[in-house]
Amino acid sequence: MTAVTDLVAEAAALDAADPLAHKRNEFDLDPGIAYFDGNSLGAPPKHVAGRLAAVVREEWGGRLIRSWSEGWWEAPVRVGERIAPLVGAAPGQVVVADSTSVDLFKALVAATRLNPGRDEILVDADTFPTDGYIADEVARLTGHTVRRVVAEDMPSEAGERTAVALINHVDYVTGRVHDMAELTAALHRAGALALWDLCHSVGALPVELDATGADLAVGCTYKFLNGGPGAPAFLYVATKWLDRFEQPLAGWAGDRDPFAMRGAYEAHDGIARGRAGTPDILSLLALDAALDVWDGVDRAVLREKGLALGGFFFRCADELLDGATIATPRGTDRGHQISVVDDDAAKTMAALIERGVIGDFRPPDVLRFGLAPLYTTYGEVLRAVTTLRELRVR
Amino acid sequence: MTAVTDLVAEAAALDAADPLAHKRNEFDLDPGIAYFDGNSLGAPPKHVAGRLAAVVREEWGGRLIRSWSEGWWEAPVRVGERIAPLVGAAPGQVVVADSTSVDLFKALVAATRLNPGRDEILVDADTFPTDGYIADEVARLTGHTVRRVVAEDMPSEAGERTAVALINHVDYVTGRVHDMAELTAALHRAGALALWDLCHSVGALPVELDATGADLAVGCTYKFLNGGPGAPAFLYVATKWLDRFEQPLAGWAGDRDPFAMRGAYEAHDGIARGRAGTPDILSLLALDAALDVWDGVDRAVLREKGLALGGFFFRCADELLDGATIATPRGTDRGHQISVVDDDAAKTMAALIERGVIGDFRPPDVLRFGLAPLYTTYGEVLRAVTTLRELRVR
Known part of the structure; x- marks a missing residue:
């Protein structure tokens, strides 16, 4: 010994x-x-502390409402672009907004609309409970059925009824990584979409969303991205789906022309349509600052x-x-x-x-x-x- | 002159x-x-700046993960209780979480479930566009129809098909206040629920949710409550509805026993069921600090x-x-x-x-x-x- x-x-x-x-x-x-x-x-x-203090003092206090047109409004997409390289995403596919739970809801509802005529949602049986809870609620609203299947069995379990499968990239209990490329390919063979929960992998290990053909992903920024307690989550929508991505939380921030105050919602071009309400600037800019530690890594x-x-x-x-x-x-x-x-x-x-x-x-x-x-x-x-x-x- | x-x-x-x-x-x-x-x-x-700096340095940096059990986890309800007196709400009915858009979605879906057998949602035709956008998406998911009606006409327009009406307490364009007591009573006579958008009244003028019999309300905290840019919104659910309030964003934070990591969601008792994902602590505690200015007002x-x-x-x-x-x-x-x-x-x-x-x-x-x-x-x-x-x- x-x-x-x-x-x-x-x-x-x-x-x-x-x-x-x-x-x-x-x-x-x-x-x-x-x-x-x-x-x-x-x-x-x-x-981060100093940068946040400057945001409060100079941007909120000093510039007041003017800050919205001096960088705040676009921050969800701008900060998303900083996360993109950490998840293997080319520009234009990542937006920071809301919580993981809320982004999962957006992604799952959108997935059912992207893959109509199928009535089943598969959920990684070992995933963090929220993923299953949210899937159950989406199913309740859309008329789908949720089936819980361990990730390894997804290739054999996905079938012609499967609209989308939600898998945790790293099992939060055991720390095991699932093979994104292999599972995504298997789901695609069955005609299903692959939605990845990156909460336990982003910032910890390389993630290759584009290269593996992932359709959708969500992840949190308060773990290995060090964004702060409860920092806003992010949503990835593959370029191929962006034009047809219709999420249910159609708040004004995702509208094509929000300040026109129009009566009917029309989704913004590109990933900005993943936004819902007014972005939470203090948290978002704390995250923005925190992302600096990735420079040169x-x-x-x-x-x-x-x-x-x-x-x-x-x-x-x-x-x-x-x-x-x-x-x-x-x-x-x-x-x-x-x-x-x-x-x-x-x-x-x-x-x-x-x-x-x-x-x-x-x-x-x-x-x-x-x-x-x-x-x-x-x-x-x-x-x-x-x-x-x-x-x-x- | x-x-x-x-x-x-x-x-x-x-x-x-x-x-x-x-x-x-x-x-x-x-x-x-x-x-x-x-x-x-x-x-x-x-x-606020100094308090936020202390949260970053002492609670996030110093106590790290331990802070979640030292006040962070309960903050959404605790801060909600501080807002309650500003909207005329007895304890136990206000929670701070997510954005106004997201809370509107929760409240509208829950309202359709609280008032089943009716297929119509009325929306204040002059309200902030988000309210209508969200109502349209809720209707798409629940099978309801949205009808836009000016607030003054709600008493004559609400009928046996109306499940809920969403009204802006203060018109965001003209600054006109709608009579909450009168309109709520009229909606109740028609068997409909009243959902109030308080974004332009909370912190500006007295609001009497309990006294007027309002069923549900949402409001933002970044206007007259000075909570900071994009600060989290709040949701009010009248005590009479709390046990039956079923919102669709069933993230882990609204579960009865979130840290048990159970497979099936069961809503928390009381207003905590209005929560969705992990609370955004930096923004929430900036708001908490900002609310101090109301002491003694x-x-x-x-x-x-x-x-x-x-x-x-x-x-x-x-x-x-x-x-x-x-x-x-x-x-x-x-x-x-x-x-x-x-x-x-x-x-x-x-x-x-x-x-x-x-x-x-x-x-x-x-x-x-x-x-x-x-x-x-x-x-x-x-x-x-x-x-x-x-x-x-x-």
């Missing part, structure tokens, strides 16, 4: 060689805390470090956590989150947090450790595992 | 006697600007000052703007906005703004001057009218 001191040296060597190590300094993180919940709430980039390097952090977690666990069950796959079919099974997960996580190791748990029995390649260190991974070991041998 | 110097003295006397004059100091307003667009974007209370005094500001506007216009047409009623059936008809409204408003008098215009021909009782002065009203006069005599 490797001694802990060896692992300490190994972690130090890995941190010293980390090509993303300089990014850590861009975040406002208490050095006494090992933070592993960037998969739930990303840490704040240091410059190579997505392949990001992925490599995320996998390496996870690999080091496995290595530490193998050495120090005898017999622990880890729900996350060991191969490259994982995102940047390690899920340790623990019978008393709620209490164990509370004890970890008390010791300065902050992750979270998901019922009934999973401890989640998010690995954010921009700021998580190998030293912190070792600290998480050694702290967990201390709690287990008590 | 009264000399301008007399009006100057009159404005000074009115400002000196203004019981709300001290409130002006709570706002961050350039003293060189006369701001009349609080009906579109309220001015920032001075303390008597709503009757607010109304009195708003009417007096408008009255002084009329008086100045009578003296200085020979033959000008004002679309706003002169009686007490007006909100706190004066609408001056001008054939070249867009250009005239641009010229006013160049001279430091900031209002807005609405097509085709209306100049809007919002009167925010918490910070607008009589001296500014006179400045608006004299500047308008200068432009007219050129």
